[in-house]
Amino acid sequence: MKKPLISLSLTALLATQAAASPQPAAKPASAPKAAEASAPAPQAASVAGNTINSSITPPEITAAAYIAKDVYSNQTLAAHNADTQIEPASLTKMMTAYLAFKALEAGTLKPDQMLTVSEAGRTVEGSRMFLNPKVPASVSDLIKGMVVQSGNDAAITLAEAMGDGSVDNFVKKMNEEARRLGMEKTRFKNPTGLTAEGHLSTVNDLAILAAALINDYSKYYPVFSIKSFKYNNIEQPNRNLLLYRDSSVDGLKTGHTESAGYNLAASSKRNGRRIVTVIVGTESTEARATESSKLLNWALQAFDTPKLYSADEAISRVKVYKGSADAVNVGFLDNTYITIPHDTGSSIKPVLETMQPVLAPIEKGQVLGKLKIMKGNEMIAEKDVVALDTVGEANWFKRTLDSIVLWFKNLMG
Secondary structure, three states, rough: OEEEEEOOOOHHHHHHOOOOOOOOOOOOOOOOOOOOOOOOOOOEEEEOOOEEOOOOOOOOOOOEEEEEEEOOOEEEEEEEOOOOOOHOOOOOOHHHHHHHHHHHHHHOOOOOOOEOOOHHHHHOOOOOOOOOOOOOOOHHHHHHHHHHOOOOOHHHHHHHHOOOHHHHHHHHHHHHHHHHOOOOOOOOOOOOOOOOOOOOOOOHHHHEEEEHHHHHHOOOOHHOOOEEEOOOOOOOOOOOOOHHHHEEEEEEEEEOOOOOOOEEEEEEOOOOEEEEEEEEEEEEEEEHOOOOOOHHHHHHEEOOOEEEOOOEEEEEEEEEEEEEEEEEEOEEEEOEEEOOOOOOOHHHHEEEEOOOEEEOEOHHHEEEEEEEEEEEEEEEEEEEEEEEOOOOOOOOHHHHHHHHHHHHHHHOO
8 A cells, every 4th residue: 555645835946956865754644546547748757766747748858768867856758769779880899898897997908908809809890090019009099089089999908908818808707897887689799880780779778877986986077078189190089079168068979870860869058957868860960969058058057956855864764563663764775866858847746656565674775765755646766775874674463563553453444
């Protein structure tokens, strides 16, 4: 049984862009009857446990698939064919870069470590940074060559270093990391993005990867904003045209093959917000830049992302049965933001719903309910709410007593 616990206005919250903590109502309110019946907006997207449902229509985007996601709230604002498998092309190199950053943090790669391109790397087709097999290159330069110049030779060289000399071993690591991040429909076959049977991803999975690069490796992320890089006396520009046109754009990666079309994963940080878009299957370098700019600007202008709660802040206490404690604090383990339509704070209320009864044992981080953001009778967003503490089982006597209490509650309806 779902039990709504709290409800309050967000007007002050949006005015200050600061955290707010609702107080439990003296008597539980009725669950909004229309919450489950509200229809999604055209091309609106939903992510399990973290949805947005807005009547704001995104601009018309000419692409095979696209997605716009708020990194702070982790909410998808608009999408088309978000879970349809597509060829990622060189957007694949975002995963190669992610694993390179991970190796740098672990110390298994060093920025000044010198690597020599293999014959496979030197002769790989497609874009390259023109590595010379007689002149070793530093890991730092290889990462720049891979990200800025989209060098396939750089990607192969890094992959071999991280895969103990084997690209196949590295590809296994790529797929393991994809599964860990929740990229459920992604299967990598190489570290470059060159067309290969079964080498597939989705714009939703690629947006997950883009957000992970930003959140997990902020120290290394600025490499994606470098506009040009010179190596071996050859200077090549970053193919992300938005870096030259919009000062708020600081990444991420372009991709192109004949079969995939022109792809772009872009990110913009503006007015305290961070938006990621992924667009695939456009017709030209200009088209992918124009369509991405359109989607980024719409997402930044049509929505607000205020901070709701700080990490480990208790937003309510929930009754616990058969536990060593009678109640448990619930909230979020991380700083929590919510994305809502722009200038709608005065008409929006959050409602906390928990599944009743809540039985021990309870682990910290266990999902105990949802915080639903309501506009009238319409639910426009929701987030999972978790236990902030661990609650063990009570002794035999208290468990028996609570079983009797629950029996009577069930009997009385």
